[in-house]
Amino acid sequence: MNIVVCIKQVPNTNEVKLDPKTGTLIREGVPSIINPDDKAGLEAALRLKDAQGAHVTVLSMGPPQADAALREALAMGADEAVLVTDRAFGGADTWATAHTIAAALKKLPFDLIITGRQAIDGDTAQVGPQIAENLNLPNISYAEDIKVEGDYVTVKRQFEDRYHIVKVKMPCLITALSELNEPRYMTPGGIFDAYRAKEVKVITRQDLDVQDGDIGLKGSPTRVVQTFTKSPKAAGTLVNNLNPQEAAEYMLEKLREKFII
Amino acid sequence: MDFTLSKEHQMARTLFKEFAEKEIKPYAQEIDEEERFPAEALEKMRKYKFMGIPYAKELGGAGCDTLTYEMCIEEICKVCATTGTMLSAHTSLGTWPIVKYGTPEQKAKYLPKLCTGEYLGAFALTEPNAGTDSSAQQTKAVLDGDHYVINGSKIFITNGGYADTYIVFAMTDKSKGNHGISAFIVEKTFPGFSVGKKEKKMGIRGSSTCELIFNNCIVPKENLLGQEGKGFVVAMTTLDNGRVGIAAQALGIAEGALDETVKYVNERKQFGRPLSKFQNTQFEIADMATKVKAAQLLMYRAAVAEDTQKVYSEEAAMAKLYCASTAMDVTTRCLQLHGGYGYTREYPIERMMRDAKITEIYEGTSEVQKMVIAKYALK
Amino acid sequence: MDIQEYKGVYVFIQQVDNQVAGVSHELLGKAKELAAKMETEVTAILLGSGVSALCADLASYGADKIVMVDNKDLELYSTKPYAYAMCSVIEKYKPAVVLYGATAIGRDLAPRVAARVRTGLTADCTKLDVADDGTKNLRMTRPAFGGNIMATIVCPEYRPQMATVRPGVMQKIKPVADAKVPVDNLAVAIPASEKDVEILDVVKKESHKMDIQDAKILVSGGRGMGCPENFGILEDCAKTLGGTVSSSRACVDAGWVEKDIQVGQTGKTVRPNLYLACGISGAIQHLAGMEESDVIIAVNKDEGAPIFEVADFGVVGDATKIIPLFTEEVKKALAERKK
Numbered sequence: 009m010n011i012v013v014c015i016k017q018v019p020n021t022n023e024v025k026l027d028p029k030t031g032t033l034i035r036e037g038v039p040s041i042i043n044p045d046d047k048a049g050l051e052a053a054l055r056l057k058d059a060q061g062a063h064v065t066v067l068s069m070g071p072p073q074a075d076a077a078l079r080e081a082l083a084m085g086a087d088e089a090v091l092v093t094d095r096a097f098g099g100a101d102t103w104a105t106a107h108t109i110a111a112a113l114k115k116l117p118f119d120l121i122i123t124g125r126q127a128i129d130g131d132t133a134q135v136g137p138q139i140a141e142n143l144n145l146p147n148i149s150y151a152e153d154i155k156v157e158g159d160y161v162t163v164k165r166q167f168e169d170r171y172h173i174v175k176v177k178m179p180c181l182i183t184a185l186s187e188l189n190e191p192r193y194m195t196p197g198g199i200f201d202a203y204r205a206k207e208v209k210v211i212t213r214q215d216l217d218v219q220d221g222d223i224g225l226k227g228s229p230t231r232v233v234q235t236f237t238k239s240p241k242a243a244g245t246l247v248n249n250l251n252p253q254e255a256a257e258y259m260l261e262k263l264r265e266k267f268i269i
Numbered sequence: 270m271d272f273t274l275s276k277e278h279q280m281a282r283t284l285f286k287e288f289a290e291k292e293i294k295p296y297a298q299e300i301d302e303e304e305r306f307p308a309e310a311l312e313k314m315r316k317y318k319f320m321g322i323p324y325a326k327e328l329g330g331a332g333c334d335t336l337t338y339e340m341c342i343e344e345i346c347k348v349c350a351t352t353g354t355m356l357s358a359h360t361s362l363g364t365w366p367i368v369k370y371g372t373p374e375q376k377a378k379y380l381p382k383l384c385t386g387e388y389l390g391a392f393a394l395t396e397p398n399a400g401t402d403s404s405a406q407q408t409k410a411v412l413d414g415d416h417y418v419i420n421g422s423k424i425f426i427t428n429g430g431y432a433d434t435y436i437v438f439a440m441t442d443k444s445k446g447n448h449g450i451s452a453f454i455v456e457k458t459f460p461g462f463s464v465g466k467k468e469k470k471m472g473i474r475g476s477s478t479c480e481l482i483f484n485n486c487i488v489p490k491e492n493l494l495g496q497e498g499k500g501f502v503v504a505m506t507t508l509d510n511g512r513v514g515i516a517a518q519a520l521g522i523a524e525g526a527l528d529e530t531v532k533y534v535n536e537r538k539q540f541g542r543p544l545s546k547f548q549n550t551q552f553e554i555a556d557m558a559t560k561v562k563a564a565q566l567l568m569y570r571a572a573v574a575e576d577t578q579k580v581y582s583e584e585a586a587m588a589k590l591y592c593a594s595t596a597m598d599v600t601t602r603c604l605q606l607h608g609g610y611g612y613t614r615e616y617p618i619e620r621m622m623r624d625a626k627i628t629e630i631y632e633g634t635s636e637v638q639k640m641v642i643a644k645y646a647l648k
Numbered sequence: 649m650d651i652q653e654y655k656g657v658y659v660f661i662q663q664v665d666n667q668v669a670g671v672s673h674e675l676l677g678k679a680k681e682l683a684a685k686m687e688t689e690v691t692a693i694l695l696g697s698g699v700s701a702l703c704a705d706l707a708s709y710g711a712d713k714i715v716m717v718d719n720k721d722l723e724l725y726s727t728k729p730y731a732y733a734m735c736s737v738i739e740k741y742k743p744a745v746v747l748y749g750a751t752a753i754g755r756d757l758a759p760r761v762a763a764r765v766r767t768g769l770t771a772d773c774t775k776l777d778v779a780d781d782g783t784k785n786l787r788m789t790r791p792a793f794g795g796n797i798m799a800t801i802v803c804p805e806y807r808p809q810m811a812t813v814r815p816g817v818m819q820k821i822k823p824v825a826d827a828k829v830p831v832d833n834l835a836v837a838i839p840a841s842e843k844d845v846e847i848l849d850v851v852k853k854e855s856h857k858m859d860i861q862d863a864k865i866l867v868s869g870g871r872g873m874g875c876p877e878n879f880g881i882l883e884d885c886a887k888t889l890g891g892t893v894s895s896s897r898a899c900v901d902a903g904w905v906e907k908d909i910q911v912g913q914t915g916k917t918v919r920p921n922l923y924l925a926c927g928i929s930g931a932i933q934h935l936a937g938m939e940e941s942d943v944i945i946a947v948n949k950d951e952g953a954p955i956f957e958v959a960d961f962g963v964v965g966d967a968t969k970i971i972p973l974f975t976e977e978v979k980k981a982l983a984e985r986k987k
């Protein structure tokens with residue numbers, strides 16, 4: 009079984025801070041990580057590999073620095089890594105990104121494609137289903153559990169108040185939730201192998217069968233016209249000199265003032 | 270000269286840091302309080318193949334290098350010196366002598382198990398009357414046909430009671446002093462071997478430190494490590510390598526204390542402003558940060574020397590001497606910056622200070638390191 | 649593509665078990681406002697099986713027109729059959745705008761539809777507006793970078809302009825009684841090739857609790873509560889106030905509480921009348937999910953906690969000590985009122 013896991017290198021948004029003076033994002037020094045949902049997808053693939061044998065390829069579209077995310081995936085146990093990178097792909101929105109990744113996937117053998125549900129920098133959850141559409145594959149989003157039997161995959165698909173247990177014939181695409189599992193660590197030996205014994209295969213614009221109008225900024229239907237940081241709400245009152253009983257009474261008084269009770 | 274780490278070393282450091290934060294730090298205080306062996310950490314370090322980091326894949330190791338291994342000790346000791354001690358005693362002292370001096374048969378028999386952590390290793394040199402002076406060994410080994418019979422006892426043995434194999438030193442010819450010492454691989458199941466009293470210690474309290482008792486202990490002849498009478502060389506070279514590990518441990522403790530303190534002085538307010546705004550705090554932090562960086566450079570130099578030089582005793586001794594004194598100094602000053610809170614067990618600083626002290630003592634005291642360094646410096 | 653051909657604001661109506669999702673009502677409310685600015689109408693797209701009874705409800709919440717695809721194959725939500733039906737509607741009616749709830753269904757369906765009809769899609773919007781530069785383009789604003797920045801996005805050259813919108817953000821209108829609107833019953837045959845996923849079972853999650861997005865009062869606990877047992881204090885308080893308990897991400901990650909009561913960027917956006925934050929420090933991801941609440945009261949030991957920056961009233965202190973006393977005070981006050 010060939011499994012391709014699509015991963016994205018993202019800034020660790022938990023560590024993104026705002027410049028208190030300018031209100032702009034401080035991106036410097038923010039470490040890059042494998043997007044958590046994608047990492048759960050990779051773990052799911054590695055577990056299938058451990059349990060029943062599989063060839064796991066990781067694929068990432070991004071700038072050359074995304075190499076580090078792919079090496080990390082190799083160090084966790086992936087067999088092969090592919091970096092889809094080209095200036096021509098820059099500025100892509102989810103439509104153009106999915107179109108490009110789908111074109112790259114056509115160059116690889118796969119039975120199962122796993123992507124994360126969404127990336128923590130964009131939070132769109134769009135690229136997974138859109139890759140499936142481009143490849144004309146069925147997609148199962150929000151997977152909390154994945155089982156493979158023969159040519160079929162059974163997935164526990166999460167909704168807000170319920171699950172669907174669904175069965176689909178491979179090839180297909182699944183989007184994974186970080187709740188799916190606890191991803192394994194790399195191993196020290198795996199890290200050395202990832203850098204010294206393995207290669208990251210690079211796919212560029214000229215390797216892909218795509219139209220210029222369908223990739224990068226040009227192929228993107230959406231445009232970002234403005235970005236801004238949220239204006240903070242005016243500060244309220246803060247009391248720090250009350251004992252617990254006084255504090256309780258103070259809170260009740262405020263509820264009354266606001267007609268909440 | 271390039272002071273940047275390679276990409277693989279950087280990634281390894283990220284791994285060790287995350288692993289230490291998530292898997293070891295949550296237990297650190299509990300292990301100290303309860304003086305409990307860090308079994309959970311050992312299980313996880315086995316799973317992620319941390320037990321033979323510097324050794325070749327052919328031997329069952331991870332195929333990394335000494336620097337990677339020492340960074341692992343460093344990062345783990347930032348949050349829990351006890352766990353670092355266990356790993357360092359296993360890798361540097363319990364496994365290294367077999368890698369270096371083992372016969373092909375000994376390597377094939379023991380290294381795959383030690384490097385995967387199926388076996389935990391330990392090292393037994395110290396005796397009640399033979400600390401720094403190893404020639405005063407009283408444990409004796411007598412050849413009797415196809416086996417040696419060992420009698421005597423060892424003390425202060427790290428991983429004692431939990432280890433599966435012990436590198437044990439014993440006199441095969443008492444009359445020759447250091448040249449009469451031989452090294453053996455002793456399995457915990459050998460007849461006549463037992464574990465005695467467990468020490469109660471000031472620091473690294475979760476590390477198991479035990480007495481070992483040899484009462485007509487039967488050790489097969491093929492478990493002699495190196496040649497008969499060459500045990501002193503085995504011991505001394507193992508300690509050179511072990512000292513880099515203790516340097517890494519001491520460095521980690523100092524860095525961990527500094528990290529905690531930077532966090533504390535930014536949060537804690539007195540006289541209406543964070544402690545970090547006071548010049549005394551700034552000068553203390555600046556001074557400590559500089560010392561810690563110097564210690565790190567010495568430790569990394571020793572780690573690289575171990576892989577590239579035949580002899581690195583001087584580098585190892587300097588690294589251990591300086592890292593250990595830095596650990597003691599930095600933890601003491603960090604505790605002072607914490608004030609009364611630092612003296613309580615609510616904060617990890619007092620534990621780090623207690624843990625730091627041992628690094629000036631074991632695997633050669635600071636004074637022994639100075640003896641080694643002086644030998645080179647006065648040449 | 650002649651974008652002038654595309655007209656009207658359409659809302660994908662999410663129904664599960666023949667119940668319209670709250671977010672769909674909210675979107676009809678918002679669509680009405682957008683349609684007014686665009687000088688057009690609001691159309692509800694209703695997909696399902698045996699759903700015609702829902703039309704009256706949609707009319708009362710602001711739909712001017714309804715397009716219904718009533719088909720046995722749409723009884724349970726499945727990506728490709730639903731995408732096929734949506735694309736059929738879009739092809740026939742050429743809407744200028746299509747809105748979806750940013751739910752587990754909407755966020756799966758909308759991207760698939762967008763890829764198929766080759767148009768843009770903006771996810772998880774928190775604000776929608778119409779450009780006043782003459783284009784009347786839809787301006788879609790959404791958080792990114794974990795809520796640290798907001799981005800406004802347009803889709804100028806492709807139609808329909810599509811967005812998913814976070815539940816709980818838009819306001820539904822007051823339902824109009826007895827509203828009646830025209831219903832187009834569109835017959836769509838779902839091809840066999842779209843039905844390649846088999847639903848073996850539907851398992852409902854056990855939940856007796858009120859959805860935190862529907863609650864008027866939320867008593868929310870963070871790491872400062874110390875241990876899962878202390879959530880009992882919050883339950884008691886919430887019960888007294890007639891609200892429910894929610895939580896920060898830290899407590900979900902620690903396994904203290906279920907994920908479905910998590911507020912924030914990776915949880916739910918809430919907008920209750922009262923948000924009582926107990927032992928929550930207020931990471932930006934958390935603030936993103938609750939700062940629109942009408943009144944925020946925060947209790948936290950740390951004077952410097954960011955939660956105090958959004959709180960209307962902040963109390964520095966230990967929530968585990970203060971909240972039980974507060975609950976008693978509220979009980980007393982309520983008892984007095986009954987007298």
